[in-house]
Amino acid sequence: MSEFLLAWLTVLPSYAAPLLLAGLGLVLSERAGVLNLAPEGMMAVGAMTGALTVLGGHDPWTGVLAGVAAGTALSLGFGLAVVVFRAEQTLAGLATVALGLGITGVIGRAHVQKPFEGLARLSETGWGADLPRLIGQQTLLIPVALVLLVAVWWVLFRTAAGLRLRAVGEDPAAADVAGANVQAIQLAAVLGSGALCGLAGAYLSVASAHVWVEGMVAGRGWVVVALVIFARWRPAGVLWGALLFGGTEALTLRLQAVGVDFPVYLGAMLPYALTLVVLTIASLRRGASSGEPSALGFIYLRQDKH
Amino acid sequence: MTAGADAPTPVARPGPHEGTGRAPALLLRGIDKAFDGKPALTDAGFRLEWGEVHALVGENGAGKSTIMNIAAAVYAADAGEVVVDGRDVPLKNPADAIAAGIGMVHQHFRLVGRFSVAENVALSLGGAGRKCSVAEAARLVREKAAEIGFRLDPAARIETLSVAEQQRAEILKVLLLGAGILVLDEPTAVLTEDEAQALLSLVKGLAGQGHAVVLITHKLREVAGYCDRITVMRQGRTVLAEAPIASVTMEEVARHAVGETSPAPVRSAAESAGAEVLALKGLSIARAGGGLAVDGLSLSLRAGEILGIAGVGGNGQSELVACLNGLLSVAGGHLDINGVDMTRASIAARRAAGLRVIPADRFDSAMARGLTLAENLAMTEVPTGAYGGAFRLRRGAMRKAAEQAIADREIRGGGPATQAALLSGGNAQKLLLARELAGGARVIVAHSPSRGLDMRAARAVHVALVEAVAQGAACLLVSEELEEVIALSHRITVMNRGALSAPLNAAEATPARLGELMVGHA
Ligand SMILES: Nc1ncnc2c1ncn2[C@@H]1O[C@H](COP(=O)(O)OP(=O)(O)O)[C@@H](O)[C@H]1O
Ligand SMILES: [Mg+2]
Numbered sequence: 115m116s117e118f119l120l121a122w123l124t125v126l127p128s129y130a131a132p133l134l135l136a137g138l139g140l141v142l143s144e145r146a147g148v149l150n151l152a153p154e155g156m157m158a159v160g161a162m163t164g165a166l167t168v169l170g171g172h173d174p175w176t177g178v179l180a181g182v183a184a185g186t187a188l189s190l191g192f193g194l195a196v197v198v199f200r201a202e203q204t205l206a207g208l209a210t211v212a213l214g215l216g217i218t219g220v221i222g223r224a225h226v227q228k229p230f231e232g233l234a235r236l237s238e239t240g241w242g243a244d245l246p247r248l249i250g251q252q253t254l255l256i257p258v259a260l261v262l263l264v265a266v267w268w269v270l271f272r273t274a275a276g277l278r279l280r281a282v283g284e285d286p287a288a289a290d291v292a293g294a295n296v297q298a299i300q301l302a303a304v305l306g307s308g309a310l311c312g313l314a315g316a317y318l319s320v321a322s323a324h325v326w327v328e329g330m331v332a333g334r335g336w337v338v339v340a341l342v343i344f345a346r347w348r349p350a351g352v353l354w355g356a357l358l359f360g361g362t363e364a365l366t367l368r369l370q371a372v373g374v375d376f377p378v379y380l381g382a383m384l385p386y387a388l389t390l391v392v393l394t395i396a397s398l399r400r401g402a403s404s405g406e407p408s409a410l411g412f413i414y415l416r417q418d419k420h
Numbered sequence: 421m422t423a424g425a426d427a428p429t430p431v432a433r434p435g436p437h438e439g440t441g442r443a444p445a446l447l448l449r450g451i452d453k454a455f456d457g458k459p460a461l462t463d464a465g466f467r468l469e470w471g472e473v474h475a476l477v478g479e480n481g482a483g484k485s486t487i488m489n490i491a492a493a494v495y496a497a498d499a500g501e502v503v504v505d506g507r508d509v510p511l512k513n514p515a516d517a518i519a520a521g522i523g524m525v526h527q528h529f530r531l532v533g534r535f536s537v538a539e540n541v542a543l544s545l546g547g548a549g550r551k552c553s554v555a556e557a558a559r560l561v562r563e564k565a566a567e568i569g570f571r572l573d574p575a576a577r578i579e580t581l582s583v584a585e586q587q588r589a590e591i592l593k594v595l596l597l598g599a600g601i602l603v604l605d606e607p608t609a610v611l612t613e614d615e616a617q618a619l620l621s622l623v624k625g626l627a628g629q630g631h632a633v634v635l636i637t638h639k640l641r642e643v644a645g646y647c648d649r650i651t652v653m654r655q656g657r658t659v660l661a662e663a664p665i666a667s668v669t670m671e672e673v674a675r676h677a678v679g680e681t682s683p684a685p686v687r688s689a690a691e692s693a694g695a696e697v698l699a700l701k702g703l704s705i706a707r708a709g710g711g712l713a714v715d716g717l718s719l720s721l722r723a724g725e726i727l728g729i730a731g732v733g734g735n736g737q738s739e740l741v742a743c744l745n746g747l748l749s750v751a752g753g754h755l756d757i758n759g760v761d762m763t764r765a766s767i768a769a770r771r772a773a774g775l776r777v778i779p780a781d782r783f784d785s786a787m788a789r790g791l792t793l794a795e796n797l798a799m800t801e802v803p804t805g806a807y808g809g810a811f812r813l814r815r816g817a818m819r820k821a822a823e824q825a826i827a828d829r830e831i832r833g834g835g836p837a838t839q840a841a842l843l844s845g846g847n848a849q850k851l852l853l854a855r856e857l858a859g860g861a862r863v864i865v866a867h868s869p870s871r872g873l874d875m876r877a878a879r880a881v882h883v884a885l886v887e888a889v890a891q892g893a894a895c896l897l898v899s900e901e902l903e904e905v906i907a908l909s910h911r912i913t914v915m916n917r918g919a920l921s922a923p924l925n926a927a928e929a930t931p932a933r934l935g936e937l938m939v940g941h942a
Pocket of ligand 2: 486605
C-alpha cells in the first residue's frame with residue numbers, strides 16, 4: 115500500500131505541473147478581465163514546438179524556451195484580436211484553440227511518435243544522485259513552476275503593476291480614470307498567459323512524455339479553464355486545483371498500472387466528471403463570492419470624448 | 421496638503437474671498453458645447469473664487485454636469501476658455517485637470533468596488549505618476565481623514581461601505597491627488613439628511629482652509645446655509661451668475677431655474693372626474709440599498725383625469741412605477757385598482773384589470789429589441805390566446821394588426837417585420853403606446869414618456885395620452901419635465917424623498933410654486 119502511495123506521489127507532480135502553469139497563465143489574463151478559453155491551443159503549440167526543437171538537435175532547455183515562445187506568439191494573435199480589435203472573447207478563444215490544434219496537426223504530422231531525449235530528472239543529474247525517489251524523479255521544471263507560482267502571486271498582490279492589472283479586470287472605467295492604460299495592461303496579461311500556457315505545453319512533451327503525439331494535450335486546456343474557476347482566480351487555489359485534478363488523473367493511471375479492475379474509459383472520464391462537479395459547485399456559491407473579476411469578458415471602450 | 425508639483429495650493433484664508441487680489445480659482449468663459457449637434461451649453465460661464473463654496477443650481481438637463489465636466493477635462497468644449505488660478509492651462513485629459521488641481525467627484529463614483537479604500541487611493545496616485553504602496557496609501561488616508569475630521573477605515577472594501585462612506589473615500593482620493601478645486605456633482609442626492617449635513621459641514625471646512633468648492637445641486641434649500649454664492653443655469657445658459665447667497669430669495673432662484681415660459685396646454689377639457697380607478701393607501705417600497713424608497717404614499721386617481729407627479733429624479737419615482745407594474749413588491753400599505761385590492765396581484769392580473777405601464781426605459785421592461793414590430797405588438801396579447809393557441813401562432817393576424825397600428829399611429833422607419841431596435845426613439849415610443857393604449861386600458865402609468873424625444877414625437881405622445889383619457893381612462897404621469905407635467909395634468913403633486921405633496925389644481929400649479937416644492941421649500 116505504501117509502495118502504491120509512493121508511486122502515486124512520485125508521478126503526481128508531473129501531472130499537476132502543466133495544470134498549475136497554464137492555470138497561473140489564465141489567472142493573469144482573467145484577472146485583467148480577458149476571458150481566455152484558448153489554453154488548449156496554446157499548450158498544443160507549446161508542446162509541439164518544444165518537441166520539434168529537441169528533435170531538431172537542440173538541447174531540452176532550448177526546447178522549453180521555444181515552447182514558451184510559441185505559446186506567446188499564438189497568444190499575441192488572440193490578444194490583438196480581443197484587446198485591439200475588440201473581438202468577442204469567447205469566439206476568439208475558441209478560434210485560437212482551433213488555430214493552435216490546426217497548426218500542430220499540419221506541422222507536427224511528420225514528427226509524431228518519434229521519441230527523444232527530454233529534460234533530465236534530478237536523479238540523473240550529477241548533483242542529484244542521492245535524492246530520495248520522490249524528489250529525484252522530478253525535473254527541474256517542478257521547482258521552477260513553484261517559483262512561478264510565488265512570482266505570479268507577488269506580482270498580482272504586492273506590486274503597483276498588479277494593483278493596476280486587477281483594477282482593469284474589476285472596473286476598467288475606474289482604472290482608466292486612475293490613469294491606467296487598459297489596453298496595454300490587458301495585452302501584457304494575455305502575453306503572460308500565452309507564455310505560461312506554452313511552458314505548460316512544453317512540459318508535457320519535453321519534460322514528461324519525451325515524444326510528440328497529435329492531441330497530446332488531451333483536454334487539459336479545458337480542465338484548466340474550469341480549474342481557474344475552482345481556484346477563484348487565486349494563485350494558491352490554482353495549486354490546490356492542479357493537485358486535485360492532476361492527482362485524480364495520476365491515480366486512475368496508477369490503479370490501472372497495478373491491475374485494479376477498473377474500466378479504462380471510466381478512469382479517463384474522471385477528471386472531466388470532476389470538472390463538471392466543480393463547475394456546478396462554483397455556480398451554486400457564485401452569489402457568495404466566486405472571486406470572479408467583475409469585468410471578466412467585458413470589452414471596455416472609453417466613452418468617446420465629445 | 422500633498423499637492424502635485426504644479427497644482428495651485430489653496431492658501432489658508434478664513435472668511436470671504438473678495439478683495440484679496442488673487443486670480444479666481446476657476447474661470448470658464450463663453451463655453452459652447454453640443455452633443456451630436458444638439459447644444460447642451462451656449463455661451464455659458466462660471467467663476468469660482470478661492471475659499472468659497474459656490475452652489476451651481478438648475479433643472480435636470482440645464483448643463484450643470486456638462487460645464488463642470490469641461491472644467492475637469494472629461495469633455496472638450498467646442499468654444500470658450502478655461503482659466504485655472506489665472507493660468508490658461510491646456511486641459512486635454514482628465515489627468516491634466518488633476519495635475520492642475522481640479523478634482524471632480526462624479527455622481528457615479530469612480531472607485532473599484534472590490535478594492536479597499538487604500539488600494540483605490542494607491543491606484544489613483546500611481547496613475548498620477550506618484551509611486552505609492554498600499555500601506556503608504558493607508559497611512560495617507562488615515563492622516564487626511566483625521567485632518568479633515570471624519571472616520572474611514574483604509575482597509576475596508578468599497579463595496580462593503582455605505583454610499584456616504586464611498587463618497588468620503590472618493591473625496592479623500594481627490595484631495596490626496598492634490599485637488600485645490602473640488603467639484604461635487606449632486607453630492608447630497610444619495611445621502612440621508614444627517615449624512616448630507618455632515619458632508620456640507622466638511623465642505624464648508626475645506627473652503628475655510630482655502631479650497632474652492634463647487635456644489636452642484638437640485639436641492640438649493642439643503643445647501644443654502646453652507647454656500648457663499650450661487651450660480652443658476654437654465655437650458656445651457658448661465659442665467660444668474662455669482663449672486664451672494666444673502667442677496668437672493670428662494671423664489672427668485674426657483675424662477676430663474678425654471679423660467680416662466682409655459683407652452684399651450686394639450687390638456688383635455690373634461691375635468692369632471694369619474695370613479696376612482698387607482699388608490700394607493702400608505703404605500704411603502706423598500707430601496708435596493710436599504711431603507712425606504714417610497715414611504716407611506718397615498719393617492720387617488722379618477723377616470724378621466726391626468727394626475728401629474730413632478731419632482732427631481734431619484735426621489736422614489738422609479739420604485740413607485742416598478743411597484744405599480746408588479747416588478748417590485750410592497751413593503752407596506754395597499755394598492756387598489758377599480759376598488760379591488762391588487763397589492764400582491766400578479767402582473768397578468770393587473771393587466772387584466774386594465775393597468776398599463778409606459779416605463780421610462782422602454783427596452784428595459786416593455787419591449788424586446790431583437791423582435792420585430794409585429795411580435796412586440798402582439799407580445800402582451802399572445803398569452804391571452806388572441807393570436808392562436810399553444811401550438812400554432814397566427815402570424816398573419818399578427819402582421820395585419822401591426823400594419824393597422826403602424827398606419828394609425830404613423831410609425832415610420834419600418835414594417836411589421838422590422839426589428840424594434842432599428843426604430844428611432846420617437847417611433848419606438850409610438851409603437852409602445854399603440855400596444856398599451858389599445859383596448860382595455862383603464863389606468864395608464866406613464867413614466868417620463870417623452871424623455872429623449874424631439875418636439876414632434878413628444879407632442880404625439882402627449883396627444884395619445886390625452887385622447888386615451890378623454891375616452892375614459894385615467895393617467896398617472898410621472899415626469900421630471902415640469903413643462904410636460906404642467907401642460908398635461910389636471911392635478912399636480914410633487915414627489916420628494918419618497919413622499920407626495922398635497923395635489924395642486926392645474927390653475928394653482930405655477931412653475932415657481934412647483935419649483936419650490938421640488939427643492940424642498942414649503
Ligand atoms: N454624454 C452626453 N451625450 C449626449 N448628450 C449629453 C451628454 N451629457 C449630457 N448631455 C445632454 O446635455 C444636456 C445637459 O446635460 P447635463 O449637463 O447632464 O445636465 P444637468 O447636469 O444640469 O442635469 C442634456 O440635454 C443632456 O441630455
Ligand atoms: Mg447632472
